[in-house]
Amino acid sequence: MRLFFATALALGLATSAYAVDSNIKTLKVERGLSPEGQKCIECHAEKQPGIVADWKMSRHGHVGVSCIDCHQVDPGSPMASQSCPGVKGTDIYMSVAVTPKTCARCHSQEVEQFNASGHYRASLQYHEADGRNYEGMKALMQTHEGQGMEKYKNAADMTGCMQCHGSVVTLDGSGRPNKEGWPTAGIGTQYPDGSVGNCVVCHTRHRFNVAEARKPAACASCHLGPDHPDIEIFNNSKHGHIYNSEGSEWNFSSAPDAWEPGDYRAPTCAVCHQSGIGDLSTTHNVSERLRWNLWAKRSNVRNSPDPLSMLTGDGVKGRELMKKVCSNCHTSLHTDNFFEQADNHIELYNEGYFDVADKMLKELKEKNLLKANPWDDEFQKVYYHLWHHEGRRMRQGAAMGAPDYAHWHGVFELQQDLYELKHIYKQRMDSGKIE
Numbered sequence: 001m002r003l004f005f006a007t008a009l010a011l012g013l014a015t016s017a018y019a020v021d022s023n024i025k026t027l028k029v030e031r032g033l034s035p036e037g038q039k040c041i042e043c044h045a046e047k048q049p050g051i052v053a054d055w056k057m058s059r060h061g062h063v064g065v066s067c068i069d070c071h072q073v074d075p076g077s078p079m080a081s082q083s084c085p086g087v088k089g090t091d092i093y094m095s096v097a098v099t100p101k102t103c104a105r106c107h108s109q110e111v112e113q114f115n116a117s118g119h120y121r122a123s124l125q126y127h128e129a130d131g132r133n134y135e136g137m138k139a140l141m142q143t144h145e146g147q148g149m150e151k152y153k154n155a156a157d158m159t160g161c162m163q164c165h166g167s168v169v170t171l172d173g174s175g176r177p178n179k180e181g182w183p184t185a186g187i188g189t190q191y192p193d194g195s196v197g198n199c200v201v202c203h204t205r206h207r208f209n210v211a212e213a214r215k216p217a218a219c220a221s222c223h224l225g226p227d228h229p230d231i232e233i234f235n236n237s238k239h240g241h242i243y244n245s246e247g248s249e250w251n252f253s254s255a256p257d258a259w260e261p262g263d264y265r266a267p268t269c270a271v272c273h274q275s276g277i278g279d280l281s282t283t284h285n286v287s288e289r290l291r292w293n294l295w296a297k298r299s300n301v302r303n304s305p306d307p308l309s310m311l312t313g314d315g316v317k318g319r320e321l322m323k324k325v326c327s328n329c330h331t332s333l334h335t336d337n338f339f340e341q342a343d344n345h346i347e348l349y350n351e352g353y354f355d356v357a358d359k360m361l362k363e364l365k366e367k368n369l370l371k372a373n374p375w376d377d378e379f380q381k382v383y384y385h386l387w388h389h390e391g392r393r394m395r396q397g398a399a400m401g402a403p404d405y406a407h408w409h410g411v412f413e414l415q416q417d418l419y420e421l422k423h424i425y426k427q428r429m430d431s432g433k434i435e
């Protein structure tokens with residue numbers, strides 16, 4: 001309710017006209033909208049009826065937050081444009097890109113939480129010159145994947161990395177975004193107004209629906225595949241089994257912070273990583289409930305407030321918060337034992353696999369027995385797979401209760417990788433040559 005009043009004030013509206021009732025499906029949207037605001041809707045209903053239909057069905061439509069509230073910008077904004085023929089020659093300037101800075105006018109808490117999370121760094125950490133992975137990543141995308149051809153330099157980034165991680169949006173002379181960075185469905189997009197992030201990846205425009213974001217599909221478009229198969233892991237878990245057999249009948253539409261067990265029988269990604277449940281409030285900081293960094297070469301306990309750190313978050317507190325999620329449906333014995341099983345497997349990865357492989361890598365490097373090109377060197381290729389693919393599957397499979405990923409796609413493959421690394425290592429050390 002506090003949000004609603006603040007919003008009404010920001011819009012300069014009479015609060016009495018906007019009581020919010022989450023059961024209302026259609027509401028006259030004209031009321032309270034300025035004539036300019038109404039024009040956008042009327043004309044765009046003909047030009048892109050899909051956009052207007054989505055917006056009408058949304059909470060924004062119901063409470064009178066309309067096109068102009070999100071797309072209008074100051075004439076002085078770097079993104080100011082009159083590219084829409086409907087506003088050309090008027091004193092209205094707009095931007096087709098709508099950034100988190102705009103959402104923050106009414107949803108500042110969500111944006112602050114997002115800005116403290118690992119999602120925030122998704123584009124920064126590999127597009128910025130000071131990003132720790134930048135040179136190696138750039139070489140992978142441009143020299144190896146793009147075959148060093150100038151024309152195709154950005155092809156791999158534009159169609160792959162950037163569509164999950166986010167882009168750097170640049171503008172043409174008239175304030176419209178260039179093709180190198182827009183459109184993008186990536187999560188950490190960097191906008192010309194200085195804001196970072198993309199709020200529409202989980203609750204897509206122009207529905208902005210919390211029910212959508214609570215379902216595993218909202219995360220699955222990015223969290224899948226050989227190197228972070230979180231949706232496959234979820235499907236392999238007991239929780240996924242229950243969701244897949246009956247989730248279509250659950251209630252996903254409760255008001256924020258009022259979505260609780262009973263509405264659902266088993267947790268989705270959002271329940272464990274984001275939603276309010278029991279004593280816990282909703283968070284847009286997906287790093288808040290984590291102990292380890294399971295994507296890294298070696299997993300360590302998180303201990304940094306800096307979202308650009310490899311160890312974003314507070315791992316000790318993170319584990320407590322995650323256990324609170326489980327406590328809504330399981331006993332402490334069930335939860336404690338589960339995490340001991342999982343942590344033990346993660347530590348096995350660290351000590352039994354990564355440390356051993358890394359020691360060999362360092363010795364080979366010292367003796368000049370590694371090729372300069374890591375992507376054309378058998379040892380370095382297997383080493384990469386060991387931590388980046390198999391190793392992540394082993395750790396994430398254990399942490400989220402997926403035996404096929406903890407084992408067959410995980411530790412089983414890892415022991416094979418390690419035998420291969422040892423074999424190549426011995427050959428190179430004995431002969432003093434790269435095979």
Ligand code: HEC
Nearest residue numbers: 036039040043047067068071083084085086087095096176
């Ligand atoms: C008289 C009709 C009309 C009115 C009124 C109108 N628009 Fe448009 N708008 C269009 C058309 C036509 C396009 C171009 C669509 C295309 O290129 O496919 C467009 C494009 C846009 C774009 C994309 C701009 C780009 O650079 O590609 C946005 C965003 C937009 N309008 C928002 C608005 C907003 C906000 C308002 C109200 C302040 C508004 N429009 C009023 C007809 C209108």
Ligand code: HEC
Nearest residue numbers: 040041044051052055060065066067070096097098200205
């Ligand atoms: C709550 C904020 C919000 C409201 C309200 C809103 N938009 Fe948008 N709109 C967005 C966001 C976010 C994007 C995606 C921008 C990006 O990718 O940078 C977008 C994108 C667009 C685009 C480009 C989409 C495409 O697929 O080509 C158009 C056109 C547009 N909006 C028009 C409208 C119109 C017309 C309305 C009113 C019916 C409206 N918007 C209401 C936030 C909003």
Ligand code: HEC
Nearest residue numbers: 007020059063065069098102103105106199203208209210
């Ligand atoms: C001018 C103020 C304003 C702006 C700008 C704005 N919103 Fe909202 N938003 C609201 C209001 C008011 C509600 C309804 C709150 C309620 O239902 O109690 C809302 C509700 C929502 C919801 C919950 C919908 C549901 O199903 O309950 C989401 C998600 C959301 N907004 C996302 C966004 C995003 C993302 C942006 C930026 C692209 C944005 N909003 C921009 C005012 C705004």
Ligand code: HEC
Nearest residue numbers: 118121122164165185186187201218219222269273286287
């Ligand atoms: C548009 C793509 C995209 C979507 C959708 C998405 N994520 Fe992510 N997520 C990423 C990327 C990219 C990273 C890695 C960011 C980094 O570390 O640079 C990430 C990282 C994470 C992390 C680890 C953060 C850390 O600190 O290491 C968690 C947990 C996470 N996402 C959970 C979720 C959940 C839950 C959802 C759905 C509600 C979701 N994500 C939706 C792209 C996405």
Ligand code: HEC
Nearest residue numbers: 121125126133137141160161164165221222223228294295
């Ligand atoms: C299908 C979506 C997707 C694509 C495509 C993708 N990533 Fe990722 N990436 C993710 C997700 C999700 C994570 C987080 C994994 C986790 O937390 O376990 C991640 C993690 C990372 C990380 C580690 C996190 C960090 O902060 O250092 C780096 C670096 C990275 N990706 C770079 C890239 C680059 C460069 C490309 C293209 C060559 C790429 N990614 C392609 C989704 C994607």
Ligand code: HEC
Nearest residue numbers: 103107110111114199202210213214256257270275276282
């Ligand atoms: C990784 C997925 C994801 C991203 C990215 C995301 N949201 Fe959400 N959002 C959710 C989920 C899940 C919920 C429902 C939480 C619940 O069940 O309690 C939600 C709920 C909301 C709500 C309803 C009120 C609340 O806090 O529960 C608002 C408003 C909102 N989001 C705004 C935003 C804004 C603004 C951004 C961009 C900074 C954003 N969201 C980015 C997943 C996401």
Ligand code: HEC
Nearest residue numbers: 219223230231234267268269272290291292293294295399
């Ligand atoms: C039952 C709760 C639960 C569900 C459901 C769940 N997760 Fe997790 N997730 C966890 C736990 C626990 C961890 C490990 C946390 C830690 O570090 O201690 C984790 C770890 C992760 C990580 C690794 C973060 C890192 O450090 O690299 C990502 C990414 C992730 N989850 C995404 C997802 C996605 C996407 C879904 C849905 C497809 C999902 N999770 C479903 C509990 C859950």
Ligand code: HEC
Nearest residue numbers: 238239261264265266267272322325326328329335338401
């Ligand atoms: C909304 C309720 C709910 C939440 C929250 C929840 N679970 Fe579950 N979980 C279930 C249900 C229901 C089952 C299926 C029980 C069965 O197999 O009969 C289950 C099964 C499991 C299983 C498989 C073993 C077994 O007893 O069946 C594990 C392991 C598990 N959960 C761990 C966790 C962990 C760890 C968390 C927190 C990170 C968690 N769960 C959160 C409801 C929940």
